[in-house]
Amino acid sequence: MVFAFNAQAQKVKIKKGVATVDKVAYLKVEKINALKYFISTLDGTEIISVNIESFGTGKYHTTRNAATGQRMEITHAYSVLKFLDNEEIGESFEVDEGRLKHIIKMMYNSNIIVDGQLSIEKIKRMIEKYSENVSERRFLTKN
Numbered sequence: 001m002v003f004a005f006n007a008q009a010q011k012v013k014i015k016k017g018v019a020t021v022d023k024v025a026y027l028k029v030e031k032i033n034a035l036k037y038f039i040s041t042l043d044g045t046e047i048i049s050v051n052i053e054s055f056g057t058g059k060y061h062t063t064r065n066a067a068t069g070q071r072m073e074i075t076h077a078y079s080v081l082k083f084l085d086n087e088e089i090g091e092s093f094e095v096d097e098g099r100l101k102h103i104i105k106m107m108y109n110s111n112i113i114v115d116g117q118l119s120i121e122k123i124k125r126m127i128e129k130y131s132e133n134v135s136e137r138r139f140l141t142k143n
Helices: 100-110 120-130 134-141
Strands: 012-015 018-021 024-033 036-040 046-062 071-083 093-095
Touching (some): 012 100, 018 100, 024 100, 036 100, 071 100, 100 120
Antiparallel strands (some): 012 018, 018 024, 024 036, 036 046, 046 071, 071 093
């Protein structure tokens, strides 16, 4: 018996400030530092700021040089997204994802940009679907 599956995964790449999905330009990405980015439409309109945050899990692992007895706390990364210049969207929201490529894929799959413009309805749907209150939830998981 032979099974065939056709995966519909998108390939996201960020190169020279442009995020492409399946080799088609989708968004512009401006890196401020390792933990802060601005995402713009292709025409240069800034739409989202992304802050990558992290917290300690309360769990530790030994470093490679176990002889020194050093232990490092395991951290968990998440992102805080804020839509800029848009009162309808409201405050920032958090997603349990610390990688920019995955955030862009989430935006692409939610189809928030239609004909070069933001779709407020699709953004609200994306927030409903992906928003997690990570900063409050993290305190419940600490040992």
